[in-house]
Amino acid sequence: APKATEAMAKNNSEQVRSGKAEPLVTDIYTADPSAHVFDGKLYIYPSHDVEAGIPQNDNGDHFDMRDYHILSMDEVGGEVTDHGVALSVKDIPWAGRQLWAPDAAFKDGKYYLYFPLKDKQDIFRIGVATSDNPAGPFTPEPQPIEGSFSIDPAVYADDDGSYYMYFGGIWGGQLQRYEGDEYSPEDTYPADDAPAVSPRVAKLSDDMLSFAEPVREIELLDENGDPLLTGDNDRRFFEAAWVHKYDGKYYFSYSTGDTHKIVYATGDNPYGPFTYQGVILKPVEGWTNHHSIVQFNGKWYLFYHDSSLSGGQTHLRSVKMTELKYRKDGSIIPIDPYME
Numbered sequence: 001a002p003k004a005t006e007a008m009a010k011n012n013s014e015q016v017r018s019g020k021a022e023p024l025v026t027d028i029y030t031a032d033p034s035a036h037v038f039d040g041k042l043y044i045y046p047s048h049d050v051e052a053g054i055p056q057n058d059n060g061d062h063f064d065m066r067d068y069h070i071l072s073m074d075e076v077g078g079e080v081t082d083h084g085v086a087l088s089v090k091d092i093p094w095a096g097r098q099l100w101a102p103d104a105a106f107k108d109g110k111y112y113l114y115f116p117l118k119d120k121q122d123i124f125r126i127g128v129a130t131s132d133n134p135a136g137p138f139t140p141e142p143q144p145i146e147g148s149f150s151i152d153p154a155v156y157a158d159d160d161g162s163y164y165m166y167f168g169g170i171w172g173g174q175l176q177r178y179e180g181d182e183y184s185p186e187d188t189y190p191a192d193d194a195p196a197v198s199p200r201v202a203k204l205s206d207d208m209l210s211f212a213e214p215v216r217e218i219e220l221l222d223e224n225g226d227p228l229l230t231g232d233n234d235r236r237f238f239e240a241a242w243v244h245k246y247d248g249k250y251y252f253s254y255s256t257g258d259t260h261k262i263v264y265a266t267g268d269n270p271y272g273p274f275t276y277q278g279v280i281l282k283p284v285e286g287w288t289n290h291h292s293i294v295q296f297n298g299k300w301y302l303f304y305h306d307s308s309l310s311g312g313q314t315h316l317r318s319v320k321m322t323e324l325k326y327r328k329d330g331s332i333i334p335i336d337p338y339m340e
């Protein structure tokens with residue numbers, strides 16, 4: 001018996017699943033998919049990638065997206081509906097440029113679309129827009145959410161009716177310009193042996209339009225309970241936070257950015273701390289990696305993107321989905337997006 005257990009443990013640690021998939025839509029480029037089940041259907045809230053003709057740089061200027069299209073499907077593998085323009089930068093009063101990775105939430109009959117956008121001073125803020133329909137069109141609030149900053153909002157609806165927004169991204173996402181929640185125009189990164197820049201979380205107010213409390217920093221820890229360090233590029237936070245709950249535990253997943261992985265950490269409450277567990281998705285074609293995780297009709301799915309349809313152009317991506325599986329101990333079996 002001990003032999004069998006050892007063999008199983010070894011298999012588990014080496015196990016990788018194939019996540020090979022085709023783009024959900026091919027007539028437009030889509031990225032950063034935030035998936036939700038609303039009204040018994042799968043709705044996907046992606047970025048809408050376009051060729052803006054802006055040369056690639058570390059600031060992410062080439063990601064110059066101007067609107068959002070929402071996708072939906074009644075069943076996995078079924079027809080994907082593109083619901084057209086749901087919100088456009090030209091209709092957002094405080095807009096500067098660049099509509100990046102959005103998310104959505106539903107509460108008391110209303111849908112909320114949360115989006116990062118640079119304001120007229122070229123500083124990323126997070127906005128919110130509302131609709132009676134999950135596919136929009138969405139009407140933006142006149143101002144960004146007070147106290148919001150950086151990019152990649154992800155809103156988690158907890159079982160007790162509380163909603164939490166997770167956000168932040170370094171480099172082009174400007175999170176390194178905040179000490180606590182104070183802005184400074186300088187890009188400041190902690191030393192390689194110091195704790196890495198932290199993602200942020202805040203509970204949302206009852207009306208879903210503002211933060212109900214001061215923004216908190218999230219602690220991401222290693223197996224010894226020590227903070228993940230700036231130099232630990234394989235594990236430290238870069239961008240693209242997502243939270244889901246599995247078997248009573250909170251799973252905080254994110255992109256490691258310049259090492260191009262989606263990884264996860266787990267914790268006992270929505271504020272963390274979260275302890276690093278492992279890789280969910282190996283690098284995809286294109287520089288960025290960004291995902292969401294949702295349960296639909298009893299199965300779990302990973303939504304992600306890659307640049308295969310555009311022949312590897314980093315700013316022209318396509319949303320894909322694949323099944324996600326857990327081991328008995330709650331760990332996630334890593335996915336290789338190109339394994340046959």
Ligand code: FUB
Nearest residue numbers: 063100101239240288290
């Ligand atoms: O799509 C623009 C940015 O690229 C997103 O906000 C990041 O997460 C990365 O995917």
